[in-house]
Structures are given as C-alpha cells and as structure tokens.
Amino acid sequence: MTKQPKLRLGTRQSPLAVAQAEEARERLCQAHGWDEADIELVKVRASGDKIQDRPLADIGGKALWTRELDIWLAEGKIDAAVHSMKDVETIRPDSLTIAAILPREDVRDVLIGARSIREIPQGARIGTSAPRRAAQMLHQRPDCSIVSFRGNVATRLAKLSAGEADVTLLAAAGLNRTNRQGTGTALDPAEWLPAPAQGAIGIECNTADAQTRAFLAAIDDAPSRHSVMAERAMLGALGGTCHSPIAVMTTRDGEMLALRAAIFSADGYERAEGTIRMAPGDMAAAAGLGRDLLSRAPISITKLFEGG
Numbered sequence: 284m285t286k287q288p289k290l291r292l293g294t295r296q297s298p299l300a301v302a303q304a305e306e307a308r309e310r311l312c313q314a315h316g317w318d319e320a321d322i323e324l325v326k327v328r329a330s331g332d333k334i335q336d337r338p339l340a341d342i343g344g345k346a347l348w349t350r351e352l353d354i355w356l357a358e359g360k361i362d363a364a365v366h367s368m369k370d371v372e373t374i375r376p377d378s379l380t381i382a383a384i385l386p387r388e389d390v391r392d393v394l395i396g397a398r399s400i401r402e403i404p405q406g407a408r409i410g411t412s413a414p415r416r417a418a419q420m421l422h423q424r425p426d427c428s429i430v431s432f433r434g435n436v437a438t439r440l441a442k443l444s445a446g447e448a449d450v451t452l453l454a455a456a457g458l459n460r461t462n463r464q465g466t467g468t469a470l471d472p473a474e475w476l477p478a479p480a481q482g483a484i485g486i487e488c489n490t491a492d493a494q495t496r497a498f499l500a501a502i503d504d505a506p507s508r509h510s511v512m513a514e515r516a517m518l519g520a521l522g523g524t525c526h527s528p529i530a531v532m533t534t535r536d537g538e539m540l541a542l543r544a545a546i547f548s549a550d551g552y553e554r555a556e557g558t559i560r561m562a563p564g565d566m567a568a569a570a571g572l573g574r575d576l577l578s579r580a581p582i583s584i585t586k587l588f589e590g591g
C-alpha cells in the first residue's frame with residue numbers, strides 16, 4: 284500500500300514553478316523529518332500558462348496565475364499552494380493565508396544580450412512584456428524599442444536566440460532555480476530596480492486549516508516575510524496592477540528596513556522615486572511610501588493607476 288501523503292502541495296506546471304515547489308517540499312521534509320513521499324506535488328495548469336500570445340496585463344492580470352490553485356484549495360483538492368510572490372495579487376481572500384515565505388533568492392533582474400545597460404547597441408529591440416521592465420529601460424535608453432515577449436524562462440531565452448529581440452531581462456531567481464546560474468549580467472539595484480516581491484516563494488493555505496498553517500509556519504523566514512510584505516503593502520497602496528510600472532528594492536538598515544521605490548510612465552519618460560525607513564511589519568509606513576510616490580508623480584504616471 285502506498286503511504287498517505289501528509290500534505291498535498293499544489294503548483295503550476297512550468298519548470299520554474301515545479302522547481303519552487305520542490306524547494307518547498309525539501310524545506311518541509313527537513314523541518315518535520317518527513318521523506319519525499321509525505322508530500323504529494325499536485326501540478327495544476329494555470330490560465331496564465333494557457334494563453335501565451337498576449338501580454339498578461341491584457342488578459343486578466345496576475346489573478347490568472349493563482350485562480351486554479353485558489354479553486355483547488357477551496358475545494359480541498361490540495362492543502363497548500365506554492366506561488367512566486369511576484370505573481371500574487373496584493374488583495375487576497377480572507378479564506379486564504381500566506382502561511383510561509385521561504386528565504387528570498389537573489390531579487391535582481393538579469394540583462395541578457397548585452398553586458399550592461401550602457402552597452403546595449405543603439406536602437407536595440409528589448410524583449411519583455413513586463414511594463415516595469417519596458418518603462419525602466421525606455422527611461423534609460425529611449426533609443427531602444429520594446430518587443431512583446433511572453434512565455435516561461437526557456438521560451439523567452441529561445442526567442443532571444445532566434446533573434447526575435449536583441450536583449451531581454453529575466454529575474455535572477457528564475458534563472459538560478461532552473462539551473463541557469465551565470466546567464467547574463469545581474470543588474471545593480473542602484474541603476475535598475477526589481478519588481479515588488481521578486482525572488483520570493485510564498486505558500487498559501489486555507490485560513491481555517493490550522494494543521495497546514497502550523498506545518499507551513501515552521502519554514503517561514505521572518506526577514507523574507509518582512510521585505511515581501513512591505514513591498515506588497517507599497518504596491519497595494521498604489522493600486523498597482525500589471526499595467527503599472529512599479530519597482531522597489533528593500534535593504535536592511537540595522538533593525539530597520541529601507542525601501543527604495545520608483546514608478547514610471549508607460550513610455551518611461553517620467554519617473555518618480557521615493558525612499559522610506561520603516562520598522563519591520565509597519566505596513567502603514569510601507570503603504571505611505573506608495574501614496575507618497577503617487578502624490579508627487581506627474582499626470583502621465585498617475586493616469587496609469589486610475590481605475591486599476
């Protein structure tokens with residue numbers, strides 16, 4: 284007889300999602316003295332993966348990454364769901380709880396196809412469908428143009444090799460977790476800010492499921508939770524959607540967190556930046572940074588945030 288799993292862990296099917304779910308499984312096994320068979324990985328096909336030809340922002344946004352897993356949780360077909368926190372909407376139902384944030388990977392973006400932003404050839408085509416990457420690049424390199432570039436990590440690298448663009452940008456975390464360490468150049472946050480919650484894996488479960496919450500609490504990493512939740516609070520205060528070019532970097536400053544954030548107009552021409560020092564867990568302060576940015580931004584930026 285096969286052993287009953289102690290936990291059914293849902294994940295999307297992409298190689299990166301599966302690698303993240305395997306990391307979550309390993310950490311749970313280590314924390315609880317379980318073996319691999321104690322955790323069943325349940326691979327669920329997400330709407331966001333079915334539609335590959337249009338920008339995410341045009342087809343329903345980040346909810347497309349979590350919708351199926353949310354339903355499977357609600358129906359009790361899985362006990363917990365593993366997510367890239369970057370892809371999780373800031374407003375979640377009360378019936379779900381993010382019970383663990385794993386130790387954060389490298390948060391930086393990686394530039395592929397040129398050694399630095401300065402060395403990108405004049406007029407190059409930048410392959411990305413992320414409004415943040417597009418606007419941030421156009422801000423620094425208005426001579427470049429943007430080519431829509433969706434798909435998983437492998438697909439985007441293949442499109443670049445096939446010459447569909449000259450340069451692309453990917454999260455270091457996604458490259459590292461799919462064994463592509465050393466691909467491209469990681470960009471210094473002093474010149475290029477990552478996305479809110481980039482590089483963070485979160486595990487969600489039903490709020491009413493005390494057993495699973497306790498299992499997951501054992502692998503929650505407090506420093507990662509603090510930075511991720513602060514960045515999400517900032518994003519939430521902006522009413523940010525995937526249409527909104529929002530970038531942020533958190534660093535530790537003694538007992539405090541320092542957040543540096545920027546928002547852009549879609550064409551990258553305008554940029555508003557702000558910083559804040561806050562106590563970990565002070566979500567009101569983090570939200571204040573978002574509101575402060577918006578209050579100082581020119582109209583070409585604020586209109587991106589109206590009406591979601």
Ligand SMILES: NCc1[nH]cc(CCC(=O)O)c1CC(=O)O
Nearest residue numbers: 367369453454456457481482483
């Ligand atoms: N939007 C897709 C997505 N969601 C999470 C990651 C990478 C892993 C992470 O940032 O945690 C990626 C790919 C990328 O942006 O390069």
